[in-house]
Amino acid sequence: MLLFFADAHGDFTELLDIAGQYTPSSIEGIFLLGDQTPQRPLTEELAPLGAELIAKTWFLLGNHDVDTPAFLENHFCLWSRHLHQQTITVDGLRIRGLSGAFDEAIWLPPAPPHWPNRHACAEYHSHDAQANKEQLPRGHWAAIFPEDIPATPAEEPVDILLTHDAPDTHPRGFAQLTQAARNNGAALVLHGHLHEDYQAPLPWGGRVYGLDKQQIFFMTPEMWSKLRQLDRGGSF
Template sequence: MRDMAEFDRQHSQALEGLWFLGDVHAEFRHIARALEKLTKTMSKTPNWLVFLGDIDIDHQPFREVLAPLRQNFPEVKVAFIHGNHDADTYEHWACLHDCGDAMALHGQVVEMDGVRIAGLGGNFLGRIWSPPGEPVFANKAAAMNRGAFPWRDGQKPNPKLHGAIYPDDVKHLASLRADILITHEAPSCHPYGFAALDQLARDMQVVRSFHGHHHDDRSLDYALQRVTLGFDALAVDYCGIKNGLGQVIYAGPKGW
């Protein structure tokens, strides 16, 4: 387990400028309120807004949703992973990924102000892979391209296949190194989490992980399992915001 306190000391300024956003489900007003409050009280803004999935838009491209942010806070950069509801329909998937200069983090490691952030979007689907069970398909291409017969009469593959977690994506990330891992699904410290994500975090030698999906924040309980997990796991609840140190910026529907 890496030294979390030392990592936080070395990267404190960068971590304060990284904001991780829980599931918004097409609600963005709280982000503007949080940014406005910070600029009024501290005369600064975060460097990055990182969405943890379930942005959940299907009638407007993400780049248009972000346009007011670009106008009012042009220095703030945006990154995201997809969640399960971002693959509810093909319209959801297209709108999310029509994202302008926002960065899709799924399946890669990106350095943000000296901190390496890894992204794994989506959720575990039983028809694809539900650890610890064996996977049915290794990757999205195999799941979606099964010949003409399953998709006859102009049908398309189920859009939810876009949002599934695939073994090949996890295997690829496991070969890389990062400081922070963001996922939509939860690690095993959540009652509905997965040990496969614990192992991924350990393989990548991350200090900290953030997840959304379950619309709750059990981070205090997670902290009791930190030594066993081998990393610092944190949840961000519905419309919540935390910075890279795990400090609450906005507490979701419960208010400030």
Template sequence: MTGPILFCGDPHGRFGHIIEAADRTQASGVILLGDMEPQRPLHLELAPLLECKVPVWFIHGNHDADSDELWMRVWGSELADRNVHGRVVELPDGRRLAGLGGVFRETVWYPSASAARAGAPAFRSRLEHSKSTPRQDRWGGSGTHRKHWGTIYPEDIDSLAEMRADVLILHEAPAYHPNGFDLLDTLAQSMGAKVVVHGHHHDRLDSADRWAEQGFKSYGVGLRGITSIDAKGNAEVVVAGELDDARLGRLL
């Protein structure tokens, strides 16, 4: 495949549009931005892509750990090793891709001065949290409650900040977004990322006037939307998000 790399906004259980767009554009890669909520194991949902040898990467969203069944369809899938949360991989065009899945939660850490504990974390790591989690509620190798597989811990940020990447994908949004986080701008800057792409909020906002200040280009991808982003950081909407028209004028 010699076509674009596609960044796919929250599918929430529907993948047909991704398979169609990848085929139509001859995509050289597909990247899912979380909240996949597959109705079957993820490798079965994306089987047509795998059969055509289109490489797939993803980060998880908060809803991907909403139930035991969803957890198994994502982390128990044959594509589990394509989760780029907390690591860096090389894309077909040579760019380095890093990922941060999940969301901030007050019970663990919500990095805002107006939040509980003035934004300080209750737990810095999953291991620390597991010691406070009743044995019957522990899940998988992390030892924390299953839903917290979709939670961001300080250790996730600390680890990524030591890495270098050209593109950083997030489920949460960086600071340009009304519900974004300054901390994620700092993370992208420390990693040397030139492009940041996120899902979660189902928005495709135009923040181009802030890119020089940020030091990177930022893109939101809407609900079930698809955007291609080339090696120079130029974006093109391949499939409009389902809420894009309703939110078209929602600028910062």
């Protein structure tokens, strides 16, 4: 079983309560879809899960995760589990992450982007007082850049694409994230950000699920099997 948890906003109670009802061995992965805004290091927030489940936990950044230095820094203890632009395989399913939200300071479609990539932005802000690590100002760590959107189909498609912001299957979503899902070959997209529980079809088959604030989405073995067998022209 996989658990996907959206927009904790500092309150992980629902996740901890639900996960606590299962044995660690029955949960193959836990995925946080952004806006965790942890008040303390994420490993401490998730400590009741136990070491076995924390080791199976991955996260995305949301726009509010950079509201304060502490929110961002409290993710660093699990930084190797930041799923942005990574693809992992869990129980045979290929899962990829795309952190962040569109930000008018970087790129707010349909307007053209101010910066094509993080390197160009970091160079410009290299003397900014809020710059850290690669000299990217903290407030831009959770922004989507054009470099995050694949321009051509992936050689190896993924089964699930996780995002914080929404594709344009929602009226407040963005076509660029639909393009990311299409070019990654995703049959299932899960996102948070809008605090709205909904689902919609993808144009090429499959589904998008938007999750509400502090909502959990379960992926059961039965759903895994259906996803593996899914015809890209079909739907859930």
